[in-house]
Amino acid sequence: MTVVDLFADASGVDVRRLRYFVAIAEELHFGRASERLHIAQPALSRQMVELESAIGATLFDRTRNQIRLTIAGEVLLPRARDILGRIVEAARVARRAAEGATGVLNVGFVGSATYSILPRVLNAFRTDHSDVDLILHAMNTAELRVGLIERTIDIAFARPAIDDPEVIDETVLEEPLIVALPDIDPLTARQEIALGDLAHHPFILYPRSPRPSFADTILRHCHDSGFSPVIAHETMDLQTALGLIAAGAGVSLGPATVEGSQRLGVAYRPLMAPTPMTRLSLSYRRDNRSATLALFRTHVKAFAAANKAGNVGVADLHTTNLQQGSR
Numbered sequence: 221m222t223v224v225d226l227f228a229d230a231s232g233v234d235v236r237r238l239r240y241f242v243a244i245a246e247e248l249h250f251g252r253a254s255e256r257l258h259i260a261q262p263a264l265s266r267q268m269v270e271l272e273s274a275i276g277a278t279l280f281d282r283t284r285n286q287i288r289l290t291i292a293g294e295v296l297l298p299r300a301r302d303i304l305g306r307i308v309e310a311a312r313v314a315r316r317a318a319e320g321a322t323g324v325l326n327v328g329f330v331g332s333a334t335y336s337i338l339p340r341v342l343n344a345f346r347t348d349h350s351d352v353d354l355i356l357h358a359m360n361t362a363e364l365r366v367g368l369i370e371r372t373i374d375i376a377f378a379r380p381a382i383d384d385p386e387v388i389d390e391t392v393l394e395e396p397l398i399v400a401l402p403d404i405d406p407l408t409a410r411q412e413i414a415l416g417d418l419a420h421h422p423f424i425l426y427p428r429s430p431r432p433s434f435a436d437t438i439l440r441h442c443h444d445s446g447f448s449p450v451i452a453h454e455t456m457d458l459q460t461a462l463g464l465i466a467a468g469a470g471v472s473l474g475p476a477t478v479e480g481s482q483r484l485g486v487a488y489r490p491l492m493a494p495t496p497m498t499r500l501s502l503s504y505r506r507d508n509r510s511a512t513l514a515l516f517r518t519h520v521k522a523f524a525a526a527n528k529a530g531n532v533g534v535a536d537l538h539t540t541n542l543q544q545g546s547r
Contacts, residue, residue, distance in 0.1 A: 232274025235307060238300045240267050241279060245297050248287055316351065323512045328357040328364045328376040330434070331458050333500055335477040336393050337523045338377055345519045352512055360426075360456075361433060368505055374513055379434055379475075381501040390517075392524045393500040396490065397441065398479060400462065401471040403487040414492045415445040422452030422470035424461045434498075438473050441496040462486050475500070 244253040244264070254261040272279050277292035289297065317323065329338055342354060357373055365382045367373035376382065381389045399413050401421070407413050428435040435454075442449045452470040455461045458481075461472050466485030475498050479488040502520055504513060 232270055235304070237267050237271040237274075238303060240264060241271060241293075242297065242300050242304065244268065244280065244287075245289055245293060245300075248289075250287070318511060323351075323510075324353045324355060325375065325510075325512050325516055326355045326357060326367075326373040327516075328359050328367050328373040328378075330361060330364070330377060330379045330500075331358060332379055332434070332475055332478065333377040335458075335475065335480055336395070336500055337520075337527050341520055341523050344523070345516060348519075349515065352515075364503065368503060371505070374508060374510065375502065375504045375516060378501045378503050379498060380437055381499060382503045386506055387503050388506050390502045391499055392502045392520060393477075393527060394497055395476045395500075396495040397438075397473045397498050398476050399471060399489045399491060400465050400474055400478065400486055401489065402465055402468045403485055404468070405471070405487070408487045408489065410489065412492045413489045415441060415496065416447065418442075418449070418471055419445075419447035421450075423449040424453050424455060424464050424470040424472040425449070425451045426461070427454050427456065437498060441473070444496075 240253070240257060240259070243257050244250060247253040247256065250261050250265060254264045257264065268279065275292070275296070278290050279293035279296060281288040281290050327342075342356075345352070346354060357367065359367060359373075359376075361378045361380060361382060364373065364376040364378050365384055365387070368376055368382070368387055369384065377392065378389075383389075399407075399415075399418065401407060405421075407417060423438075425438060426435045427433060428439070439449070453464055455464065458474065458478065461474075462481065462483045464470060465472060466483055468485075473491075473496075476490075502517065504517070
């Protein structure tokens with residue numbers, strides 16, 4: 221007998237009749253069950269006769285004033301409840317999938333994003349949507365662009381923005397750049413530092429290629445202040461840069477949220493006005509219609525709005541449990 225034959229044999233045992241059977245079995249009274257189900261009692265009785273015929277067994281003992289379950293009915297009852305429960309769960313899972321609340325989302329990010337709203341976004345999203353598996357990828361912006369184009373990632377936190385006709389770019393956070401310098405540097409005596417005062421300092425920079433790169437942003441601001449920085453070292457990630465600064469190897473610029481990372485030997489100072497700014501962007505493919513992606517974007521927008529309103533503190537945002545990737 222094939223699976224199709226089995227379903228054909230059980231065609232009279234449909235979900236509706238199982239639901240009717242459970243109601244009668246729990247009430248042990250056709251009248252009360254009919255009221256509960258909002259169905260006429262004769263029609264309900266007829267449905268039970270048809271169910272018993274389809275199963276090939278009597279489910280209720282109707283010989284007394286109060287009906288009772290037969291042995292066949294007692295055996296069927298827990299299984300019918302299980303079937304109905306599974307149908308409800310299947311519908312719930314399907315609905316959540318349609319809403320984007322289940323599945324996998326590949327999230328790319330630059331390392332500096334871990335010092336702003338990214339940790340809080342990820343933690344909140346995991347709490348609210350535990351059935352979505354977030355897979356994280358630490359990359360630089362050029363790698364994020366390739367990942368989006370080749371669909372190896374679904375969404376990216378980029379700095380600087382990804383400029384590509386296939387990619388939508390949305391601002392998550394705009395923040396001032398600050399100076400990170402050795403705490404023994406004489407400039408730490410100042411409350412603010414003019415960018416031009418760093419003209420003779422060696423710089424710790426991030427790779428200029430492949431482009432786009434955050435290094436381009438730093439170099440542009442330096443050029444606007446009238447100098448080309450002397451690049452002492454290039455490093456792939458922020459933690460290494462801070463280590464080199466603590467060792468006195470040079471200075472660097474970074475987003476203001478990096479100040480939440482206290483590093484022995486490193487001091488942070490704001491830059492004088494006009495303060496150069498940096499932007500953290502959320503990027504995704506223009507043709508990506510994933511409901512999970514849309515749900516994630518909603519969370520990011522909510523946190524971005526809270527951050528802009530001053531409801532999210534830098535200390536609360538900082539975490540060390542994410543892999544530190546390229547800037």
